[in-house]
Amino acid sequence: MTAENIPRATAKRLPIYYRYLNILHDTGKQRISSTELAEAVQVDSATIRRDFSYFGALGKRGYGYDVDNLLSFFKQILNQEHLTNVALIGVGNLGHALLNFNFHKDGNVRISAAFDTDDKIVNKIEDGVPVYPIEELSHQLHDQQIKVIILTVPAQVAQSIADDAVAGGVKGILNFTPIRLQVPEDVLVQNVDLTNELQTLIYFIENFGK
């Protein structure tokens, strides 16, 4: 139903719009203009209009956008109607924090399975999520039809575990390790590299930011 060829940059902004629309909805706001929205989400108003227009003429000239209309439209676009189950691999410090992290709050995502090697937590429920032994990774992912994983394992084993996950049918990896994973081209990797983010930030402050 939706456009397949919208720009990557636009797609990345959709969740930002979606989240703010939810807030607007909760406060009872009926309509919103691109200018108003621009200020809240810090994206240029023209960019917002163009982003929206990829999906058709969603607004009314001289009026703006109807919040509820827009919201239910984005809900569809972003697959917010059905729950997406994801698995978390590596229940260390960061893994634990993410298990507690409330992805579900204004999203459609739930961590429904976790994997680890540590006997102390394997086959138990941690933060409401069952932890399976890592040996069962491929098999469980396949059985539970999980297509997306969050990877929070030590760097040394990242590639080999990613391989197992791919073997289990995974199509998307949110990769918190510093390794640049090698995956088949139908698998998407989104890197979240915290050291990197910090270093880039510091670089810009020291150089560009006088």
Next chain:
Amino acid sequence: MTAENIPRATAKRLPIYYRYLNILHDTGKQRISSTELAEAVQVDSATIRRDFSYFGALGKRGYGYDVDNLLSFFKQILNQEHLTNVALIGVGNLGHALLNFNFHKDGNVRISAAFDTDDKIVNKIEDGVPVYPIEELSHQLHDQQIKVIILTVPAQVAQSIADDAVAGGVKGILNFTPIRLQVPEDVLVQNVDLTNELQTLIYFIENFGK
């Protein structure tokens, strides 16, 4: 000393190069070609050469790049020579995980102070880092000359705490909250929006990814 007008996209890749150069150095590798490097960090080799060339002619034709040369050059560029102290604000689940996260390992960054409201941890040492009461935020940041913060507080208080931090002289914020912070233009905000990343990933898989 360094170029101030290198592309943003290049700057974001510098830490990636830097990290891999460290690995090469550790394994004793003397030289590296752009093609080899390209495979490891998954950036096109021509892009790498162009990125490097912003800083002068660092390589030798027919030879490649000398690992140690390159490494010490990037060490300078990325300010890896002196330690940068940063503060973490909000010692919840994610905050704790980040305190344990080893930024220091192959970086120059250390979390040297944390802030929270919880009496149970305030004025104690958590994971090796002193936790100060949030009331002292602005004052302590100023005293300790901390210019970069990691913000892991609840969304409701994010803006007001960011304001305090800015008042304390902060110039860079690694923002883990979903709020799009309003800051003066000489302050840089790097957003790490985990819900967003996951949703974008799922969106691409559902739509683009067949």
Next chain:
DNA sequence: AATTTTTTGTAAGTATTATTTGAAATATAT
């Protein structure tokens, strides 16, 4: 010593993304 191979550095071309501009449609005010 001459030739071949490797590999950088950079220019030119392409693609992607963002911004500007202005006409058209709607709403609001007079």
Next chain:
DNA sequence: ATATATTTCAAATAATACTTACAAAAAATT
């Protein structure tokens, strides 16, 4: 009703980033 304000939408332009291509330089080979 008419005029004026908003505000979307789309086209044109500008900026940014990526890719391709190749000459020049150095190294390796014959």
